[in-house]
Amino acid sequence: MRAAGERALPPDVLVLHAPGCTAGGTPWRQAFTAEGWRGRIMAPDLPGHGTEPAPLGGSYEQGLAVLWAVRLLQGRSDEDAPLVVVGELSSGWAATIVALAGRAKGLVLVDGLGGPWLSPSQLIGRGRDLLRTIADDPQAVAPAPPSGFDPRLGHGVPSHGSRSLAEQSAAELAVPVLVVESKESGVSPDQLEALLPHFSAAVTTVALPTRSPDSVVPAIAAWARRF
Amino acid sequence: MHLPAPERARFLDVNRTRLRLWEWGDESAPAAVCVHGAYDHGRMWDWMAPRLADLGFRVVAPDLRGHGDSGRLGSGEMWAASALDLALLARELGPPVGMIGHSFGAGQAMFTGGVWPELVRWVVNLDGLGQSDPPEERSLAERAADSWAAAERVLLRPPRVYASLEEMVERRGSVNGRLPTPWVEHLVRHGARPAEGGFVWKSDPMFSVGTPGEWGPEYEDAELALLTRPLLVLTGAEPDTWSEMSPAQIDERMALFDNARHSAVDGAGHYVHIEQPEIVLAAVSAFITEVAP
Numbered sequence: 130m131r132a133a134g135e136r137a138l139p140p141d142v143l144v145l146h147a148p149g150c151t152a153g154g155t156p157w158r159q160a161f162t163a164e165g166w167r168g169r170i171m172a173p174d175l176p177g178h179g180t181e182p183a184p185l186g187g188s189y190e191q192g193l194a195v196l197w198a199v200r201l202l203q204g205r206s207d208e209d210a211p212l213v214v215v216g217e218l219s220s221g222w223a224a225t226i227v228a229l230a231g232r233a234k235g236l237v238l239v240d241g242l243g244g245p246w247l248s249p250s251q252l253i254g255r256g257r258d259l260l261r262t263i264a265d266d267p268q269a270v271a272p273a274p275p276s277g278f279d280p281r282l283g284h285g286v287p288s289h290g291s292r293s294l295a296e297q298s299a300a301e302l303a304v305p306v307l308v309v310e311s312k313e314s315g316v317s318p319d320q321l322e323a324l325l326p327h328f329s330a331a332v333t334t335v336a337l338p339t340r341s342p343d344s345v346v347p348a349i350a351a352w353a354r355r356f
Numbered sequence: 357m358h359l360p361a362p363e364r365a366r367f368l369d370v371n372r373t374r375l376r377l378w379e380w381g382d383e384s385a386p387a388a389v390c391v392h393g394a395y396d397h398g399r400m401w402d403w404m405a406p407r408l409a410d411l412g413f414r415v416v417a418p419d420l421r422g423h424g425d426s427g428r429l430g431s432g433e434m435w436a437a438s439a440l441d442l443a444l445l446a447r448e449l450g451p452p453v454g455m456i457g458h459s460f461g462a463g464q465a466m467f468t469g470g471v472w473p474e475l476v477r478w479v480v481n482l483d484g485l486g487q488s489d490p491p492e493e494r495s496l497a498e499r500a501a502d503s504w505a506a507a508e509r510v511l512l513r514p515p516r517v518y519a520s521l522e523e524m525v526e527r528r529g530s531v532n533g534r535l536p537t538p539w540v541e542h543l544v545r546h547g548a549r550p551a552e553g554g555f556v557w558k559s560d561p562m563f564s565v566g567t568p569g570e571w572g573p574e575y576e577d578a579e580l581a582l583l584t585r586p587l588l589v590l591t592g593a594e595p596d597t598w599s600e601m602s603p604a605q606i607d608e609r610m611a612l613f614d615n616a617r618h619s620a621v622d623g624a625g626h627y628v629h630i631e632q633p634e635i636v637l638a639a640v641s642a643f644i645t646e647v648a649p
Contacts, residue, residue: 176430184430186421187372188437192567196431199507226567229500249574250581257471257582260436264443264472270371281372291570294496301497 138210139167140234140353143201143227145194146175147218148286151278153179157215160342164350168210171201175220177282183273189286194223202232213353216241217340218313219288225298228306237307237349240340242324244315246292259284288315292324299327306332307352311340357538359402362417363409370444371437373427376419377445381409386477387449389442390417393459393484395559397424399546400458404629407637408456411644416449418442420461422560424547432565435467442468443475452477454648456640458629459484459598470582478586478647480640483599483628485589485609486576499568510561519554521545534596534625580612586647587616590636596625617643 144157153174161170176184176193184193198214205212211234216224221241228236247255263269268280289295299306306328310321325332335348362378369375378398388408390401398417405415420438422429442464446453454477457465462484469476494502518524524544529537548555591606592599601609603620610618619639624631 183372185428186430186434186437188430188434188440190431190433190436191569192431192433192565195503195567196507196511196565199504199511203508203512222569223567226500226503229497230504231497231501232504249570249572250578252570253575253578253582256436260440260443260471264440270440270444272369272372289570294570297496301495303497 140211140213141169141209142166142171142213142215142349142353143198143233144172144215145198145217145220145223145227146172146178147220148175148178148189149282150178150217153181155179156342157346160346163343164346166346166350173197173201177273177279180276182275183279183281187273187281189282191219191222191286191289194220195226198223198227198232202227205232211235213237213349215239215349219286222289225302228302228304229298231303233304235305235307235353236302237309237352239309239345240311240314241288242308242310242314242316242321243289243291243295244317244320245290246295246316246320247290252290255287255290259287290315292320295324296327299324299332300329302328302330304330306330307349308332308334309337309340309345309348310334311337313340357536357542359542360406362399362402362405367425368418368445368448370448371441373421373437373441375421375427375441375445376425378405378417378419380405380415381413383414385409385412385414386454387446388413388415388454388456389445389449389465390415391442391455391457391461391465392417392420392423393457393461394563395423395547395557396458396461396543397547397558399424400543400630402542403633404456404637408640411641413454414449416445418445419558420464422563424558429560429562432562433567434563435464439464439468439471443472446472446475451475454478454480454644456480456482457484458482459626466583466587467579469585470579473583473585476585478644479583479588480643481587481589482636483591483626485591485601485606486580487600492572496568503565503567506565510565515551515556515561517551517553517556518548521548521555524548524555524557532597532627534594534631535627536630539627539630577609577612580609583613584615586643587613588639588643589616589618590628590639591618591620592624592626592628592631593620593622594625596627599626
């Protein structure tokens, strides 16, 4: 227990990088280190990226990043420094779940709100088309390579496309949120404007030309200092 | 109860996993794939499969990924990957194949046939039209916290060890109260493996770990509606665990299909093919004769 008046610990950060990013968490680790982030930096290579082998069973689902976070955060308690969780592209949903589950004190979504918004039948159709494409790619269903880029990831891991899910999660998030949007976001500026009123906690938006860690991390650091 | 062992058993490396396959019948005959339900395994077809083989099929019953002797799971979100397993299995066997599924496996058979209609000739669904879809009362945050707790249980703690197979029979019997005890013993005998201190279920505990996301009745209907191949649905008429849809709800689901017929089987609950095997066999035989003479 910290005594009254004692300075709060600088926050730790957990980054769940975008699926398909061959470098894994390395650029994020480097960017946070270069920024002088004072808390613990956790930016692991997710399964099938960087030095991590492909996941058991060889398929990539959004829940994989949540499981990785569970492993990394085991044993943490209220005595630890507060945690900021960062989710990039479709890993934004995993980061949102970490925050919704009460495991983080701040959430950063880097092009991670989801989108583009589609109807249920359109989303089912998207999933069908993706499965058919994977089935027809011999490399994507062959055993995963022990290292290097996994061809299965070349087919992408789509972000969730449900506007109602985005609105519901925005309403239920109880921690400050930083929304970093670049031109690669699945959400248009108009859709973002429509979504913002659904946030019940403080939300800050930052528009950047790219979502490269070197661009994004200074914005995260500035935001984290405020909260 | 004595059920003969399958005529053949092998493993198939497919879609980055290893599937245990149980087989009956002439290997040159058209294939019919029997797909078990959640937490079950391919040996649940030990009565039905040889009789389907007698109808002129090469019958193949896989242990789905995360079940039986097949490969383990990376996450609980295995629905799409498992359907891809079945599609590639169908290609290996020689499409189009027939598919008979129970419960979760029926959903897998319908989804596979919906995504790859060219690989599936017909589908028999045994009490697997889905749940009754009560409105989700838990908040997203509660579901996320539950999901986190489930993941911690599976990732950070050892699986439950049962002291004996008899203890597992008692447990399984308490969940599926309508299943005849000899069948419970059969499913347990082939669904358990020795572990230090006793036995554990073969099914991967990771199967129970999901994460909240974009799903609901509209998504389920859209997915079911992908299926255009001939479909026979047999549901148990008796109330049972995992068999909770009302006749009206069943009718609503059936209306999603253009090429489907449904019968409710008296004297059966969720395990309709185990409780009333002769009736199910006769219905399946008549259906196949109708749609694939």
